[in-house]
Amino acid sequence: MPGSWNPANGPLRLAPPDATGWSNADKEETCDVVIVGAGPGGSACARALSLAGAKVIVVEEGPSRRRYEKHFGPSMRHHQQEGGAMVAMSAAPIPIAAGRGLGGGTIINSAIAWRAPDDVLNGWKDVIDDDGFVPAALKPVYDMLWPLLGIWSTRLAIAGENNTLIVRGAAACGYEGGYLERATPGCTGCGVCYYGCPTGGKASMDTNLLADAVLSGTRIQAETKVDRVVVDAGRAVGISGQMIDPDTGELGGRYTVRADRVVIAAGGIGTPRLLHHAGLGDTLGPALGEGLHLHPGNAVLGWCDLDVLLWKGATQGAYFHPPGLHGVLPHTFSSPPEAILSMLTLTGQPTKEALPRLKTLCGCVVMISDTGTGSVRAWGDGRARITYQFADPDIDRIKAGMYHTARVLLAGGARTVFAPVYGTSVYTSAEDLRDALAPLPVANFTLYASHPMSSCRMGKDPATSVIGPTGESHGLRGLYVTDSSIFPTSLGVNPSLTTMAMGTLLGERMGARG
Amino acid sequence: MPITRRQLLAVAAALATVPVGLGGVGWSWWGQAADVPLRHLSASEVAFFDALAEAIFPPGGTPALSGREAHVCRYIDAVLAGMAETQRDFFRLGLHALDALAWEQAGAALPDLAADPARGPEAVAEVLRGWLVSTDGNLRGLAQSLHIFVGMAFLAHPDVSPVIADQFGCGFGLSTGSTFVGHDAW
């Protein structure tokens, strides 16, 4: 599946593709396949279909060009779904981040690259009743994506002190770990992946799979929020959406596409949100929006004697495996200073006195593969209504992961450690943090999630899944899903590469069927 | 159905716990002329944020600038402009609920507390500290979010960022030999 990529020339690094933006006039188009969402799932599927000769239109809600700025605010307004204000209501509210624009989550993610663990994929085989997604089937796709995206291990020169500290600490504790592989062929380690990569060093979809799909004939309609699936004689035959001026929010014309196939790739929250909002809940069955996994996480921070500059260096460049804790993945993070400041809960002059010390903070987030699940519905205005039920063992695994993380931070150079968990303090030993965390309920934690998935699952049983192994829904012919919402279980590792791999395989299957 | 303050706080906290959940903010809000009207914040909401900003970042010390002088409320106003209308409404309802809570706890709304010469910003800070360590997770979440909003505006002010350390040593505007570079081109 070469596309315009010649492996001999290194990673595929194209200019962001042209996309049509909003307009005031209504517009109607036709094509073979319309894909809603330009994230990794939609982009990979578009590329596979275009290379197979299909006429593809990708419809994307986000802006038609990059709107990165030097501050969180502007980037988030344009490049986060729902302006960054999606929250799962749970015992503790869990903010959920998801990207928006040409590239979806890859625009603002840290580009950490993992292959799905074999045991997870093998577990999917029985649920799906198809061996098209077993490790051996995904391997050639991963093998193609690695050099195409320019995935490499974070180099010391751009790692920054926080990543180095974790690698040092993990080694001192005897834990398996190291620098992370990232899809960042030109990374300079500036640490602001969440704003959109200002150097062009990150392999977001708009520089490779999506841009390549466009070179193969795919067209992109951006600044258009899809709110309807057109159904005719029991079959999905198109979509319809609202064009919106990204600067003023002013509503433009309606945009409609008639197509032989409709692919929804609006993400782990976006796909069930759209399908419920479009009134397809009954048609698509009881599993639509159910079984949401989040990979929730909580941070541990440390005060050091050295300058760490938590906001510099490869955004998330190091990890370790805590011994005996399956599905617990601590990895570093970058954070703007104001987010750290709020965790110190200071007021008055002590806040100002803390400012020069912020640069000595180090930190690591503890992410888990969750067994708890949630549900996604849509409010009347189209925003997502998300609920989530924590499973007790999950919070115990977060706590255990935080203990090991505190050990690593202290071994790596931190003098003291603390966590944004209500009822805890600052400690000189990991055991003291562990003991303080032990009795605390999940409501005391400051959780965060950016891997929503499994809310529109693939499987053989329509009672527990929404789509079958071809990507087509059980309940509505002609309607497909190819994004992270299709994972039958929690993945356990950062999901974008597996989303691309699944999108590619499903696109190839659709293309082969003509 | 009447909405209770607790429900209100729950919704507002849920909407506002997101540290990165910020709308479109022109990044030189601090330089706006005083007569440029705010788009969303009312006079009483400006007073609320000024009181809060002054309590978190009082005048004096390093940097000498205070939260009010950094025009934090202009930043918040721009944040609101980037939100969907329903989110904006919930967010503002949350502010009003907090102001009412301050009244209940300290006998005055935050701006009045701040203006009272006998009590002043330290009294506002005390109320805020109580919220930040409250056993009510929703109240704590909302207070923390406002703290982040205010911090975000203050820390990005050109007088303040050097105190923290240079944040953007590389990045925006820098070429790395990629096919497309430079923030201006976007």
Ligand SMILES: Cc1cc2nc3c(=O)[nH]c(=O)nc-3n(C[C@H](O)[C@H](O)[C@H](O)COP(=O)(O)OP(=O)(O)OC[C@H]3O[C@@H](n4cnc5c(N)ncnc54)[C@H](O)[C@@H]3O)c2cc1C
């Ligand atoms: C801050 C952050 C950091 C992350 N870090 C990593 C990492 O380092 N490594 C990793 O593997 N993963 C990471 N992830 C997760 C990863 O980015 C996502 O899992 C991945 O992007 C999901 O892909 P997707 O195709 O399912 O959906 P998305 O990437 O969410 O794409 C969906 C697209 O659909 C669009 N859309 C939604 N609704 C509509 C609609 N109604 N009409 C039109 N368009 C619509 C959205 O705007 C979006 O562009 C991170 C995510 C975030 C937010």
Ligand code: SF4
């Ligand atoms: S750390 Fe900076 S240069 Fe590297 S990929 Fe992220 S934003 Fe781009």
